[in-house]
Amino acid sequence: MSQRIPEESLPTELTPFQAVEAAYPAELERTREALLRGLPVMVEADKELTPYFYKCLRDRLKKDGKQFLYLDGRAAAEPPPGMPAPSMMATLIGQLRDAVRGAVRERIVVLPHLDLLTTSSGGLTSEAREVIPLLYENPEMLWVGFKDPSFPLPRVIENLFPHKETILGVSRERLRHLVTQRECRKFGRGLQPYVLYKHVSGVNAVRLRRLLGAITGEDYPSDARPAYAQLRSATLSGSLNVPDLDLRADIGGYSQVKDRLQREILDVLAHKDTLSDPEAVKRVEGLLPRGMIFWGPPGTGKTLFAKAMASSLGAAVLVVSGPELKSRWVGESEENLRQIFVRARQAAPSIIIFDELDSFASARGTYTGSGVEHSMVNQLLTEMDGFRKEELVFVVGTTNFVESLDPALLRPGRFEFQLCIPYPNNTDRRAILSIYNEKLALGMTERALDYAVKRTGDRVEGTGTRFSGDHIQALCRALARRRLREGAQTPTEPVDVERALTDYLDRPALTPTEERVVATHEAGHAVCALFCPSAPAIDRISIRGDLAGTLGFVQYADPAHRHVVTRGQLLDSICMLFGGREAEALLLEDLSIGSAHDLERATEIARELVEELGMGGDGLPVRRFDAPGRDADRHALSDATRGTLEAAILEVLEVQRARARDILRREKPRLVALRDLLLERKVLDREAFVHLAPEAAPQKEPAHG
Known part of the structure; x- marks a missing residue:
């Protein structure tokens, strides 16, 4: 079990100010030291945290004799009767003008609402254009600005603050100082900070105190899960949710994919929860891949597996469409990415799923758009590199084309975990x-x-x-x-x-004559396959035009040997490809253009045999030849050599064409019977034509030319 902290060692009461002091001592001290050195500071923190952090900072600097001027745009007095109240922005401009041009050398000027100066896309408001000169007018001014993570700031404002502090959530080491004894009782006997942290890592100290104080239920429950569930529910905002999807029960098949996810991710996290030694926990956290690529064909369940993983972790899910992140406005695409990560970290544990990651993270040098993709990849890597190890925030990118992704994403430490999700077997x-x-x-x-x-x-x-x-x-x-x-x-x-x-397929309406041609052609392919010893078994034959771009097809079973291809298999393939054409010539005494693709493919295979695989037969050296017109500068071929190669290719094709013709003439009764059966039924499964298959006697080895 993870380490338990005794209840009596926890504080009995905590005010929000005490919680901020306990949660962020290092951040407060760094800010104080920067101001004492005369450096303006920008603090990036949630709005609700701003006034508490400011007060804690002010109390520290008062001991150093520093004074503060707090400019929040609120008027000091009510306007005269009948006069409209000035806007907050107008009041702020007036306050800034007085501050900059007055005697304020010894005071630190606080701007708690920097977002008032910006639009939602990070540009300057019309009023802010009047403020910018004031901010730079007096170089002796010492500023403290507070920035909401949800609002981007233009560079001209950020440059005013050489020192920056970012506060997002709480660190795990400080969590024990933020839970009172009364609240600890809702989770059982003793505080388990490693377990609690999973649910609150992205919550700031002020909000955390509010959430912990609102937990209901009995003290010292036998099952603490309802208390943790209350926390998890309270940390979800907007469209965020925790999927209810069981990896084993709700996703069918794919046992290897599930086993790998279980072993590499879920089991490691489960093991971490059993540890009590902080150093051991840190070592395990260092083993977890924070970036994952789920790749495979469309529709195979890549996003589904990511959601099932989230469900196992109790993690919130943000599904982001890659194309939707892009914007034509400079900087907005990167800001969209940054906001995604802010939301995910605030709702940790969480998983960000970038659907169609390749839409903006393709290999650099291949971009065809505005070039914003390069900046988006850099922003994505920056955000991922900024994760704390203890934060349970994972990034899953799904893609159909893993080979197109930028190599910088795939190196260890980023998207190092790659999971292939293929078509289902x-x-x-x-x-x-x-x-x-x-x-x-x-x-x-x-x-x-x-x-x-x-x-x-x-x-x-x-x-x-x-x-x-x-x-x-x-x-x-x-x-x-x-x-x-x-x-x-x-x-x-x-x-x-x-x-x-x-029932609702839009099939071509063939005339009886056309059907006869298609049936003859497909029967020719099938009969040749039946008598080629290296050909795979036939699963299905159709002449319904139900495969895109074809009027008929022969569907073959997966070969017994998928990874090793022999010369005999390639020659059998050429013979089978010629089967349709030769069947038309034999039974119809005419030829259709339906064999054009067959002829193209047969020629490609023959060319590979001769020029690339050294299997051209007698009379040719066993070496690789580059095809005429390809890589000509590297290996220039003489006219004589080219002629020899073309003759060898022609010989391979003619030998296999003759072989197909001989098989069909010899097995003409089978060919006719199969054609007629196809015309009658349109679609044949293996059982329908098994009686036409050759006898079980050993087949004679073909003559491989």
Whole structure:
């Protein structure tokens, strides 16, 4: 358990002034010393803290014989009857004029409301333009200015203060001096400062005293969580909230992603809570990555995982859209970022989620906009470098393109923790579907669940992308809406899943002749695949035009060996690509332009074999050749060498084209039967054409040219 401080060692009563003295002795002393050296000081602190900090500072400097002039813009007397009261700004200007031009050498002039001089975007108000000359008119003046963290200041005002003090929250070491004995009893026996600090690290001393005094409940409870929950609720403001999302129960699948988050972040934090040695706690805090990158394709749940992590930590979440931070006004984008961090630190523990981080944090030198992105990256790094180690503030950036991020962000100490969240595999999709099946009361049978898992392994019809978690959620919501409309009481079957996926697709309307061409083409690909020993298994064949940009397709299962590609596999791929074209020539005695992409891809593979992989066959040295027209300055090729390469590429293509033609002629009955089955059913799963597959006898090795 973390260290417990005996109740009797805590103060019995605390006024707000005593709390400020106890919380900020170092800040007060640094400010005092700067003023004694003749340096103007700017104190950045919450508005409610300003009058208390000023009084504590004044009491310290009175011992040094210093006097203060407090200019807050309030009139000294009521205006005469019938006369309107002057504005606060007009009164402040008058007070400043009198102060600057009067005999005030021995007095320290206090400006508690510097934000009165600025607009919300950090510019100068029209009245402030009259104030600026006054501030610089008397170089003998000694100023103390108070700045609210929520308001930016223009440089011309900040330059007036060579010494700056920033006060945000309280330090963990001073927390024991800010809790009274009566308040300590609400959390059990003895104060656990490390546990309490998690909930109040961003709260200033004055507000903390108010929050602690408002806690209700019995003394010495057996469970202190309700008291901590009251604190957590009181420190949330505006749109901030703590998500209610269980990492294991509410997110389906992705066991490796969950395990890594658990081991690297959540378990480390849980271990920290068991420590009592302050030095051990500091060592553990130094191990925590404060910046994290969650990357992967769109819709895979990157933001969802960040929210689940926040829920496990009891942390508030700020979701920030990268593009929304940008502004055309100079300095406003950086100020938007600064305000985000101020809010997060005030509500700690918290997680800032930068959605689409790459929108402003791309690698420097690649910016195409106004260049504000460079300044935003610098501001982001500055804010992250300013975290105290004990503060539980994490930054999560989500992106689809981690390779495009600025390398400065990815170095250790910044966004060092990178988590890939890929498209869901079969196991993940089943878990996701099971969660929505229960939440939406879909009543899916085992056959329907199996079919949905298999069906979502294809590309998303009409788009060409793979199914993500968002796509699966959309499928389940479509099923739920259909059941609601139809008042369905029966279980959901595979046919219902198929209808939800395809009923509203905008498919091309093919004529019977066009369908016959497409069916012939796809059957040719499939039959060649059945007789190529290195080809992956076929999962599905379609001629419905349900994949973006194609009228038909053959969907292959994932290969058994994903990371090692052999020469035989590449040659089989070329043979399969020629299958559609050769089937048209054999059965239709004509050719369509549908094989254009197949021919392009086959040529690319053949060129790679010959020029880059040293697999061109006999007569060519085993070395890498640069393609004609590519890297010509580095490796100039003679005309003879280029001719030899082109001949080798042509030979590879012709050998595989002949091989595809031979397979189709030999297996013409299978080709015709598969084409006719496709014309009848439009879509075939593996079970529908398994009877057309070659016998289980060992296949003859093809002649690899």
